[in-house]
Amino acid sequence: MIQTVLGVFLILLHIVCCVLVWLGIKTHLLKVKKYLMALVIFVPFWGTVCVLLLHLQMLTRRDNRIEPGVEKLRVNEEIYKNIFQAVSDTDKKIVPLEEALLINEPGVRRELIMDVLNDDPEEYMDLLKQARMNEDVEVVHYAITAMVELSKEYDFCLQKMEKLYAASPDDPEILEQYCDFMEEYLNQGILEAQMEREQRKRYIRLLRQKLKVKTTLSTCVRLFQNLMKTGDYVQAEEILGLMDQKWHRKEEFWILKIRYLAERKKGAELQQCLRQMKEEQIYLSSKSKEVLAFWLD
8 A cells, every 4th residue: 555655656746847847948947958858758757867967067067158159259369469450448359250260370270169169069060160171180170070979969869769759659749859859950950961861851751740740830831941951842832732721821921932932933923922912911020021032032
């Protein structure tokens, strides 16, 4: 009897921990990725402990580093006085990372790239790609090493997600976590062309499965974007048709339709689409207007 009561208590405690961790992730109180919920759910107690430790590690790391941005590193004014003209005393020691890689000071370049490696390479992927083309062999080596290590981490997470999904293919939460992970993985730009294509096809299959569970605008947008990147215009047009039926007045639909017509070079249909938007008074946010201008150009 005591063992039964204890067992029920532990199960309830585990459920409460899962709910609290999920709420913490959703409200961004816990600085961890959504797909780590699988660890919390399937590894009682220790999964929660690991997530909390990871959260504390992220907080500690953020406290001990400079916030990411274009103007991240402060360097000695003397190094750059012949290159950059200071506007104020506080500005003259600030150098954009992209420009710092161009400076003819090997020691400085190497110090900068090492700071990135010791910081969070994931947040500086564009910089690492630039560093791969640098004339400094050591800088190139550091950059490639960082990208390889980052790729290994993603591959490891991908394997875990594959196992979780294979064990519970009908679990909508795991499917959601899998899709979120694939979106983040592909957006890093660390995959070679052939591998990226294969992973994008995998992601498309997951998104289609997600649509079967529940048809949402965000899932349709993701699916359309990935279909366009793989050149599957027939399926992309079908998704546009689905969006037209369900979300005709949504700006996301119209922007994607314009992108489709522009990439397919259907000028007459594009002009007709623009007239239709004007006649139906489709509202566009400032961000959507920027995207619209890009595709029209």
